[in-house]
Amino acid sequence: MINVITGRSGSGKTAEIIRRIQEDTARGIPTLFVVPEQQEFITEQMAAKTLPPEAFRYFSVTTFSKMATTVFETLGGLTVPNVSYATQVSLLWQTLNDLDGSLTVFGNRKKNAALLLPLLTTLEDFNRFGVTPEELADAGSRTTVSKPLQRKLNDLSLICARYSQRLQAFHRGQAHSPLRRAAQALRTSDTRVFSGRRLYFDSFSYFTADETALLREVARQTDALTVALCMDPKNRDNEIFRDATETLSKLRQTATDLGQPFEEIPLSVPAASNAVLAAAEADLWEHRRSVPYPRNDDTVRLVCAPHPYAETETAALHIWELVEKGMRFEDIAVIVRDTNAWSGILDDAFERYHIPYFMSEPVPLS
Secondary structure, three states: EEEEEEEEEOOOOOHHHHHHHHHHHOOOOOEEEEOOHHHHHHHHHHHHHHHHHHHHHHHEEHHHHHHHHHHHHHHHOOOOOOHHHHHHHHHHHHHHHHHHOOOOHHHEEEHOOOHHHHHHHHHHHHHOOOOOOOHHHHHHOOOOHHHHHHHHHEEEEEEEHHHHHHHHOOOOOOOOHHHHHHHHHHHHHHHHHOOOOOEEEEEOOOHHHHHHHHHHHHHHHEEEEEEEEEEOOOOOOOHHHHHHHHHHHHHHHHHHOOOOEEEEEEEOOOOOOOOHHHHHHHHHHOOOOOOOOOOOOOOOOOOOOOOHHHHHHHHHHHHHHHHHHOOOOHHOOOOOOOHHOOOOHHHHHHHHOOOOOOOHHHHHOO
């Protein structure tokens, strides 16, 4: 059975999953909580605080890559070599040499090593989202507006097909992706690796083609599979929830293909502690003429500045306004999309206004 829990942020999807896990583990049912790799540690901490100690006899947090490892440990396949980044670049270089004379866009620049890296990234994206060489060729044949785009799609189709052949040869005829290999192993083996278990997936807005392939084979074996998707059950046409809505449709189709029951569990957002902030969140992506909120208490303030420097000036002045009212500097956060874009602007304003700050940004270990 495939269950999908839908609801906006704050509707309690994760809490509902934890409640179901508590019920399963209390009955001695093995359960797996599958999350993106970057969420694994946080989820383990959360589970340790919310689940009773005895639950961990039947429960564990995992990821798609660890699920694939579990399959290989049970059915074999751990010895299949992984392709290093250098090997991928080498295989792509050989691919371009193989197609010398057949490429119209990339052929003249195959000697340029700088082309290899973005081209390799593009091929990885094609693989991640299940774009096939046939689909690229079909898109090229249907493109009549732009001849350069048509030639580029045709070249990419040839490169993608030949590169896939070289990867498959490197893997001795098996799939390049570990998740794909795990899905193939489950499909061709009589051993039911996930039989008797219940799986819960959270913090995903969509699944890649490789993840979808593995999820489908797992759903074929498991007793129950539950997925939480962040979306508005009452407004499925909202553009911001498009990925989740498409994922919901794919999961419903998967259940149909496997002959399994399907159920959607919609959750509503409870009354927020701050009605103004809840109203702003609810209408943020509703593309309609704004209506003033009748009970605005200055919790949410919208400032339209002519340039980034004016934005930072406004932010600095507002920070001092909050501090003079008794708030501490350490309780104030300034959030931007890209810290690099604001470097030299935001920090300069804070230093001029004598505002202590810490810039949290990723630093490469290399």
